[in-house]
Amino acid sequence: MVANAHQIDFRDVEPAEWTHCETATQAAQTAFPVLPADELSSYFELNDVNSVALGVRLSPDTEVEALADRLDQIALIEVDFPAYTDGRGYSQARVLREHMGFQGELRAVGDVLIDQLRFMKRCGFDVAVLADHVDPDDAEAALKRYGVWYQPAADDRPPAHRLRRFVQNWEI
Numbered sequence: 001m002v003a004n005a006h007q008i009d010f011r012d013v014e015p016a017e018w019t020h021c022e023t024a025t026q027a028a029q030t031a032f033p034v035l036p037a038d039e040l041s042s043y044f045e046l047n048d049v050n051s052v053a054l055g056v057r058l059s060p061d062t063e064v065e066a067l068a069d070r071l072d073q074i075a076l077i078e079v080d081f082p083a084y085t086d087g088r089g090y091s092q093a094r095v096l097r098e099h100m101g102f103q104g105e106l107r108a109v110g111d112v113l114i115d116q117l118r119f120m121k122r123c124g125f126d127v128a129v130l131a132d133h134v135d136p137d138d139a140e141a142a143l144k145r146y147g148v149w150y151q152p153a154a155d156d157r158p159p160a161h162r163l164r165r166f167v168q169n170w171e172i
Helices: 024-028 037-046 064-073 088-099 114-123 136-144
Strands: 002-004 007-009 033-036 055-058 076-081 105-110 127-129
Touching: 007 136, 024 033, 024 037, 033 037, 037 055, 037 064, 064 088, 076 088, 088 105, 088 114, 114 127, 114 136
Parallel strands: 033 055, 055 076, 076 105, 105 127
Antiparallel strands: 002 007, 007 127
16 A cells, blocks of 8 residues: 555555654644654653654664564554665564564655565565655556565464465465
8 A cells, every 4th residue: 555655554544643753852832743763862861752653764783672672652653764785674573573572664765666575565564765766656557567485484373385286276
């Protein structure tokens, strides 16, 4: 589903209006703040986090394990892809979903291209904010192109070898 001109939502839910903040003080005055991970401690010192939905923005070098104690208080995690060649965000997403059990919204932002969307979805991302030059219609078409995978992943879709047991006359 295309939520706006440059966002692919893998879940079909109405998106919240998140506001990017640079400091914990700014975030304290915002209904749906998204703040850098290094401001998280300061934010919790200033606020009762249960009174507001909270988002955190991760840079590629952020250690996601540092969020473990506060993960149940975070509604959104944005993972930055500063360049399409930087794959650290995939690892962050899988750790958050598979090892840490994060249940909130996981959003890919930055230099997000069509070729990355299927892998992002498989790693557990809920939303991908496309780079400005990417056509959302082309992105939607790319997501529909393939339906079978060979490896298991965070999306829990069965890989091809498991499907073969259940499908007669399997054609490749």
